[in-house]
Amino acid sequence: MIPGASDYDLSLSIDEEAIEQLLQTTPADVSAAPSLSFARNVFLPLTTACRYTCTYCTYYDPPGQAELMTTEEIRETCRRGADAGCTEALFTFGDDPDDRYTAVHDQLAEWGYESIHTYLRRACEIALEEGLLPHSNPGDQTREQMATVADRNASMGVMLETTADVQAHGGPRAKNPGQRLNTLRVAGELGVPFTTGILVGIGEDWADRAESILAIAAMHERYGHVQEVIVQPVVDNERWDGGSPDLATLRRVTAMARAGLPEAVSVQVPPNLAPARELVDCGINDLGGVSPVTVDHVNPAYEWPALQELRAVADHADVPLRERLPVYERFLGDETWVSERIRAAIERDDVHGERFRAVRDRGENPAGVGGQ
Numbered sequence: 436m437i438p439g440a441s442d443y444d445l446s447l448s449i450d451e452e453a454i455e456q457l458l459q460t461t462p463a464d465v466s467a468a469p470s471l472s473f474a475r476n477v478f479l480p481l482t483t484a485c486r487y488t489c490t491y492c493t494y495y496d497p498p499g500q501a502e503l504m505t506t507e508e509i510r511e512t513c514r515r516g517a518d519a520g521c522t523e524a525l526f527t528f529g530d531d532p533d534d535r536y537t538a539v540h541d542q543l544a545e546w547g548y549e550s551i552h553t554y555l556r557r558a559c560e561i562a563l564e565e566g567l568l569p570h571s572n573p574g575d576q577t578r579e580q581m582a583t584v585a586d587r588n589a590s591m592g593v594m595l596e597t598t599a600d601v602q603a604h605g606g607p608r609a610k611n612p613g614q615r616l617n618t619l620r621v622a623g624e625l626g627v628p629f630t631t632g633i634l635v636g637i638g639e640d641w642a643d644r645a646e647s648i649l650a651i652a653a654m655h656e657r658y659g660h661v662q663e664v665i666v667q668p669v670v671d672n673e674r675w676d677g678g679s680p681d682l683a684t685l686r687r688v689t690a691m692a693r694a695g696l697p698e699a700v701s702v703q704v705p706p707n708l709a710p711a712r713e714l715v716d717c718g719i720n721d722l723g724g725v726s727p728v729t730v731d732h733v734n735p736a737y738e739w740p741a742l743q744e745l746r747a748v749a750d751h752a753d754v755p756l757r758e759r760l761p762v763y764e765r766f767l768g769d770e771t772w773v774s775e776r777i778r779a780a781i782e783r784d785d786v787h788g789e790r791f792r793a794v795r796d797r798g799e800n801p802a803g804v805g806g807q
Contacts, residue, residue, distance in 0.1 A: 593619070666688060702718050702721065
């Protein structure tokens, strides 16, 4: 039983036989993808406040130290990103940051916002005004919270991480796998193209990894909304010294993800955290969002690779590298998945709309990526 799942009436059960079957998967059982994709983005941490205190996470700051990005800072960052050819504004903040951070709550109220989600909606509107498509990853969300921002996002996401109860999530505010899965369910019910993923090496075992992959697959089979699943290793940082999974582990779990997920769902590894060259034959087909403008605020010690490095990974695999939008092409032709506001941004008769359409059309007819 997935911890906490019953609290959300998920009606989700993972067959033990399917877990055992997936555990037999090796890299030899999957094929390399015919191409690799990536998105060009800017990373905007609206606030580093978070209700959780996971032992591997350097993102959050304790109460009294976390601040909010101002609308002026958001606009300037988005403008620089658009000027650099980016298409995605990646918005993040910790789970329910106005829950226990009094200063954050008070600042939002002073600025005229009821909650961090109403502020996120305004941030997404700024991104659209400046020529970027929002992709928000604000952690666990209720249906009401996600509905507040869904129509202003091209796609959204949350890392499932694991279906297991692990000590790394410990403490009085531990992450609840059932709550995480409920966020995936809400996204499916609201018709939001979604990114999720597993975090490898935080105390889960192999059966937990298989169960996590199959839980995501089950959610996608029910709603059809999962764009990509990230296979992300935990890495050493100032709060985590427990080590990272070795290459053999990453190769096996990546192959399991490819074998256990529907074909339409991309398998992604973050190239600043994982040895992408050594994983291309394990079924990955996406290298995630990388930024020529901002750092990875979740893993600031691990710099984004330059586009030339992504090309080198693709060349090593002897496959084309193509740029994509934050919303996958298969969702773009269906108005139930892409809101009128996002559709209008892509079709704008200006340099931003032209940039979106150029990336979209290259994705439909990949022929490699030009210079940065």
